[in-house]
Amino acid sequence: MEPFKLIHPNDQHAAIASSGAANVKFIAGGTNLIDLMKLDIEKPAQLVDINSLKLQTIEALPNGSVRIGALVKNSDLAYHPVIVKNYPVLSEALLSGASPQLRNMATVGGNLLQRTRCPYFYDTSFPCNKRVPGSGCSAINGYNRNNAVLGTSTQCIATHPSDMCVAMAALGAIVHVEGLTGKRQIPFHEFHLLPEQTPQYETTLKHGELITAVELPPIRYSAKSHYLKVRDRHSYEFALASAAVALNVSNGRIEAARVALGGVGTKPWRSVEAEKALVGAAADEQSYRNAAEAALNGAKPFKDNAFKIELAKRTLVRALKTVGGMS
Amino acid sequence: MGNNLGISNTDDEEPSSNGTTRRDFLAQITYAGAGLTLVPLLAGTKDILPQAPPPNAETATINLTVNGQKHALNIDERTTLLDALRENLQMTGTKKGCDHGQCGACTVLINGRRVNSCLTFAAMCQGKEIITIEGLAKGDRLHPMQEAFIKHDAFQCGYCTPGQICSAVGLVNEGHVHNDADIHELMSGNICRCGAYQNIVDAIKEVQNIA
Structure with a gap:
């Protein structure tokens, strides 16, 4: 060091x-x-x-939002009664990540900035455009079973590792930051960047800006939500595929939906395509399959990870069944 | 010989009339013994002995409270809590396994919560209550979790055991265990290469009073 x-x-x-x-x-x-x-x-x-900064609280705001201080520990957020009751997708995502010890240490702000676990990023003897810009991507033609199938570029196919962020993407969270020039709010889908030609840049946070909070806007049906994570071992492992979903079902029809995928994208992957496919459709398996097809429509497989496309579809279908039922 | 230092507990220790605790005394005789017998053997192997920080390192004087005792340390700021415990305080009960937060052998309790000491800088632990495996017993009376691990034979080689026990104590404090599956899930941060998992679960169930 x-x-x-x-x-x-x-x-x-x-x-x-x-x-x-x-x-x-x-x-x-x-x-x-x-x-x-x-x-x-x-x-x-x-x-x-x-x-030592005073960024440790979870507050319910008058407008119905929940404001989570950037220094709130992952375990405290996961077990907070308001989160457990109103945002189970977030609680479940947090509890599916890392180990109890790490969740007692890791903060919400830090989780937003978590780096990829691509093995070539971690092994400094290999080229990696994220670690050394311009050196090349070892994963594209290397062992890429755990790499992404959505949002990849010719420069990088590293998977975004966070579970928490997948739930926050589905919930349309807002990231509050403060820098020397003042405060600003970043919508979640604008916070993380696609790798494109510059995979070393991972977020729109500017140097010197501090994440102060994450706000969860009110969603009427967020209590009807779920996070499903599929991985190589039962616990303490990164996702091969995961799905964060929230559904508002009335009289057997889907009135509103939120969908995001993890383990398959280069950033936490909100799927507006899947949400569009669900809204107005019957809450049944065929609708869920259609949504899954829409979510993975642009997926690009590599040598070792083509299985993730079907795995992600089935993961999403199962998560939707769990929340929406099979009417 | 350093292991001798880890077995005493500080809570019940009364300083003797000259202000020396049992721990201090043990430390003195241990170092004296090491001085007499080991130095000639270790000539030329200084890299295994505690070293001064390299010249380009940033150093700091910090205060750590470990098992109720305060310690002032002058350390390289890169020192993790794990290394401060083992190398600076000679408290080798906390084990170094992977040193990357993947195995749980280094688990200690900070302000009552289990954490990986290998991923914590010592200089960020000032003003906090650190409890290690050496601090769980009260004098000669073992912590109930230590008793349960012995009763259920919840270890084989023992290397992961201090981390398993500290993690299990944290688990019980957290209060989220209702059944075996919860224990499996919430102890997943501690790896046991010998595979003593079932007996570890039995030990925790005994302390948790789960039938």
């Missing part, structure tokens, strides 16, 4: 003011960043420990 300077501001403005220089990073839970520093993938010259 490269040496770094560690500072511990206890005021948000001071934290932001100290983060503007190049190669400065905020650190909260540290579960991903310290791991990457040990591997010399991340080499910050200075770390700003933000754990």
Whole structure:
């Protein structure tokens, strides 16, 4: 690990003011960043420990939204009564990720910035455009069983690893950030970037901006939601495919739907196509299959991961059946 | 010899008239013994002994509260809590397995919650209550989870055991276990290469009073 300077501001403005220089990073839970520093993938010259900032609360706002502080731990969010009752998709997604120890450490803000687990990103002896821009992608012609089938480019096919983000994508969350020039709100679908020609850029967060909160806007039917994760082992494993769904079914017809996929995309994959296919349709298996076909319509398989396309479809169908029933 | 330091518990320790605790005394005689017997053997192998930070490192003086005792340490800021415990405080009960948060051998409790000490910088743990496997017993009285692990033979080689026990104590504190499946899921952050899983589940069930 490269040496770094560690500072511990206890005021948000001071934290932001100290983060503007190049190669400065905020650190909260540290579960991903310290791991990457040990591997010399991340080499910050200075770390700003933000754990003393007052970003630890979960609040129900008068407009019906829920505002989640960026430093709320994954386990605290997952077990929060409001989240369990009104946003089960988010609680289930959080509890399907990592291990209990890591969930006790990892924060909401950090989870938004989680890096890919593509093995070629992690192994510094291989070229990787995300790690060393312009060096090439080892996964495209390498062992790519765990890589993405949606949102890939000629430069990168790395899967986005987060479960939490898939649920937040389905819920249309809003990311609140603050920088030296002020505050702004980023809609979830605009927060993560597709790799395209510059896979080293993963989000629209600007350098020096601090994530302060994630807001869940009110959705009437978010209590009827579910996260289903399929993986190589039963627990403590990244997704091969996952689905976050919410459905509003009335008299056997789907009035509204939210769908996002994980484990298959280069970013948390909200599928507006699947949602369009569902709205107005009967809540039955054929509708769910049609939605799954629409969601994976643009999927591009690689040598070892073609199975993910059908797996993701079946995962989505099963998640929809669980929430919408089979009327 | 460093393991000798890990077995005493601090809670019940009364300093002696000259202010020396049993732990201090053990440390002194251990170091004295090491000085007499090991230094000649270790000549030329200094990389296995505690080292001064390299010249380009950022250092800090930090205060850690481990098992109720305060320690002031001058450390390289890169030092994880795991390495601070093992290398600086000679508390080797907490084990280093993968060092990447994948195996759970390094699990300790911080403010009552189980975490991976290998993915935590020591300098970020100031002002927090750190409990390691050495701090669970009260004097000679083992923690109920330690008793249960012995009763149910919940280990073979024992390397993962301190992490398993700390994790299990955290699990019980969290209060989300209702059945075997919950234990399987919520202990998945601790790997046991010997495969003692069923007995670990039995030990936890005993402490949790699940039939």
